[in-house]
Amino acid sequence: MAIKTISCVVCEVDFNGSSNAMYCSSKCKQKSHRSKSVTSGFIYLLKNKGKVVYVGSSATEKTLKARVTIHKAGEYPKCFDDYDYYKVDGDVLVDVETEEIIRRRPIYNHSLPSKTLYTTPKILSQAMISMIEDAIKERFTTYSLAGSRAKKITYIKTSDTEAVKSDILGLLSNKSNEALNNGVYQKKNKG
Numbered sequence: 001m002a003i004k005t006i007s008c009v010v011c012e013v014d015f016n017g018s019s020n021a022m023y024c025s026s027k028c029k030q031k032s033h034r035s036k037s038v039t040s041g042f043i044y045l046l047k048n049k050g051k052v053v054y055v056g057s058s059a060t061e062k063t064l065k066a067r068v069t070i071h072k073a074g075e076y077p078k079c080f081d082d083y084d085y086y087k088v089d090g091d092v093l094v095d096v097e098t099e100e101i102i103r104r105r106p107i108y109n110h111s112l113p114s115k116t117l118y119t120t121p122k123i124l125s126q127a128m129i130s131m132i133e134d135a136i137k138e139r140f141t142t143y144s145l146a147g148s149r150a151k152k153i154t155y156i157k158t159s160d161t162e163a164v165k166s167d168i169l170g171l172l173s174n175k176s177n178e179a180l181n182n183g184v185y186q187k188k189n190k191g
């Protein structure tokens with residue numbers, strides 16, 4: 001598969017990988033798999049003058065207090081004068097954290113911890129590109145050359161491609177009309 005610049009679904013950093021790659025590192029892959037299954041822990045909210053400036057999560061009350069101290073004194077100290085926290089039991093911790101960040105938009109949260117509930121247009125596009133590529137290979141006769149390395153490259157007839165392009169464009173414009181009708185337009189008007 002071709003090497004492309006992709007953004008990591010966990011940390012959103014761009015990296016070079018095959019078109020179906022999702023994670024920039026094994027660390028991010030592990031983080032993603034681990035976080036999906038954690039259903040107990042704590043959410044904490046750092047506040048400054050009553051306003052939530054950062055939302056984070058922690059496994060235990062003890063590690064939570066250590067985290068708060070690090071936020072105050074670490075390499076990039078955050079400005080806050082108070083904090084709150086609550087226990088999560090039975091819901092996926094990173095999903096609860098994600099919803100808090102979306103709702104409160106704290107100034108120190110720069111990305112969402114989970115891409116289960118929300119994704120980005122870029123990540124969605126990457127997934128769609130892989131799907132489109134597979135669908136094209138399935139739909140058309142592919143040609144490859146005989147040399148062992150050349151076999152990896154498949155060709156399709158250019159005269160076939162116009163039909164694919166118009167199909168995909170048609171599909172995309174239907175989808176965006178659907179999005180308009182489903183309230184994306186209204187939401188923008190409101191806010």
Ligand SMILES: [Zn+2]
Pocket residue numbers: 008009010011012013023024025028
């Ligand atoms: Zn990453």
